[in-house]
Amino acid sequence: MDQKITELQTDIDQAKHIVFLTGAGVSTHSGIPDYRSKNGIYNGVSESPETILSSETLHQRPEFFHEFVMKNMYFPDAKPNPIHQKMAQICQEKGSLITQNVDTLDTKAGNPHVTEFHGNLYNIYCTKCQQPVSYEDYAASPYHKNCGGVVRPGIVLYGEEIDSQVLQASVAAMQASDLVIICGTSFVVYPFAQLLAYRRPNAKIWAVNKTEIAARGVNSIIGDALDVFGALR
Known part of the structure; x- marks a missing residue:
């Protein structure tokens, strides 16, 4: 895993614009349960x-x-954890975050570029x-x-549409990025998982997750995101 984390760090350092795609696995370390x-x-x-x-x-x-x-x-007393904080730090410099999470912890972590895909x-x-x-x-x-x-x-409840402005902002973020980092999501919920279709052809993709995600061309680190993000500079 150490070698892969080093490679991820190199790609983060070299990227001009990073986009994070995140799900419930990011907030479980803040005491918020996932769904399934x-x-x-x-x-x-x-x-x-x-x-x-x-x-x-x-x-x-x-x-x-x-x-x-x-x-x-x-979970109104939940606090951002080191994963939220590291992503906020990177986004302040050169990135944006699109999250399925509805807990506002990314904003609380000081991330200025958050799109809440599901409100x-x-x-x-x-x-x-x-x-x-x-x-x-x-x-x-x-x-x-x-x-x-x-x-x-x-x-966004079942049977409701994703807000069109949210969709536009998400697609624009994907098209602007040269590095995509997927974290804490099984990446099976649509239309969120569809966002990868809008990436640049030469954009690198990483997934930091406890399980493999079903997407082509992804560099995977299978493990706890808390350990991985804790090891990044």
Whole structure:
């Protein structure tokens, strides 16, 4: 692994613009569970994730939806870990980050170039009057205290489209980069996994993950991202 980390460091040093593509595996070291592992938030759920986290459930069963996200997805005391911090450091110099994560830890780490592909949990608003709602108020009730409307987090639910501006920003970042680093994601969720199609033909691709990802031309480091990013300068 040491040799591969050295090669990754060389590619980072030589790159002009780096883009990180990240998923839940980055935030597990901050105490936030992933989705589909044996300890993930989807393990043992009473209904399919596609049903629970859908716009239909949000509007038809707001209390059920609210209980699930509050119990399983909100970790307001979580702090960025060294992976977030190292990526933020690199992005401040010459990079950008596109994340599937909805926990805002990349922004909290001081990363100035974050695209939240699936939105974030703390962009909370009323679906009736569109007014923003604080986390504290949402934690207390799924209904807006001003108008009684259903309150929701600004994350992309099953059955909803990715925001077009987010897609455009993500594609532009891919087209501008000469090095792509995939981290903490199985890279099977679309359209996120489709982003690789927009990379430059000569862009180098690395994946730092506990499992192999199914994509061509990827230099893989199979291991714990915390160890890998801790070894980078």
